[in-house]
Amino acid sequence: MKKRIIIGLILVFLLILLIMAVQSVSQPRAGASLKGGDKIGVIDVSGTITGTSTTSLLTGTTNSARDIMAIIRQAASRPDIKAVVLRVDSPGGTSVASQEIGMELDKLRATGKPVVTSMGDVCASGGYWIACSTDHIMANPATLTGSIGVIMELQNVQGLYEKIGVQSIVIKSGEHKDMGSPFRELTAAEQQLLQGIVNDSYQQFIDQVVKGREGKITREQLLPLADGRIFTGAQAKELGLVDSLGDYYDAVDQARVMAGMSGEAPIEVLNQQDMWKRLFTSLDSVLGGNQPQARLYY
């Protein structure tokens, strides 16, 4: 009887730990609850920034603007998150998705929590847009950044369709309703209209950089650089496009200092999803979540 009680207690102890372990793995922050205290939240932004979910089953991070915005809001509302490190490894994405993330970052900073960007391999275009909505930008010397500009790409498959005998019939309410259609040439007027959209979007990008880099680079200094060219992190530092050079842990330290935290504050990756959510989001992406459309890209 005594034997059974002893081994029973040991097994119950192990079972409790296993249940807690399952919780820790499925919701990384739950397991750390006993540790308590203030933390630095890390938000991973990897790959193309889009409006629709593009969760990677393997890496477990999502770049859907909606999901990232929700995580930024979570960081803003959680009292234990004292600072945020935005780890960006992205060549950019759609203009609206980048703008939306940037706006939420501005709101997060308005709560008084410092936000530091840590640039990975690439933090260009839309990636740089969102970095401009953070308090401090840290790049690796070899990071590729910049690419300040806007691009809109359209395809014309008219010739191909003619070869295979497919004719497109369009019934439209106005002259420009099928502007950008892949089944016909773009007219000069349409080209002018689209150029106007691209130019306006480009001005918004310039405004964002000037606002985000106030006191570090002027509009006049920025304009010659903002022709879509890319820079290394070291070059960007010289030009005032980033604040300092360092790796991910340096960025964490910077966030810690800016938040006035002492000692070794624990880090929590905020956008690490549990297995099931990741699986279903991935399936959703595969089964039609991403429909090709004409979009503006930063």
Place this chain on the structure above:
Amino acid sequence: MTLLDILYGLIFQPQATMRELARTKPLLAASLVFVAVYLANMLLQQASRSITETGLGLLPASLAGLLGAVGAAVSVAIWFIVAGLFSLLAEIIYGYGNGKGVLTCLGFAAFPGIFGPALYYASILVNLEPLGMVFYVISILWVIGLQVLALREALTLTTTQAILVYLLPVVMLLGILVLLLVMGGLALSSLPLP
């Protein structure tokens, strides 16, 4: 002997329990314990990492699950191969083999291996990580001790003989490695210079 009796015995009366296990050979229960311990360890290690790692190097749950399943299958295969090898070596050297007995005893010998990751995880939760590392090392040594005991009881060897059989595959592997390196070096040195 029920499973609870066996688990209790492995902790508090290992010698008598191993002797009994070598005699009765409850292989199904041994397989269950072995796989359960492996999966539990995988889960506990991942949970520990989810707290201590920065997250950038953390294994995603889905990948960890996949690796866990593959790892469990591989470790079962290794368990079978190693048990067979130990039994074969004992038969060659000492004239007595007991494949199923060795397999069963080695399977159960993995049981204390759960305490290392479990106590390490618990120690992280209460901010005593260094103590957890000590538990981890103790748990590994405990498993090694039980494995030697498993060989001793299943193959009716002395402790020295059991240690010899236990270490022989490692020594042989090292020997083969050294031989291959020497042969590779000789082959390279015999190549004509450009």
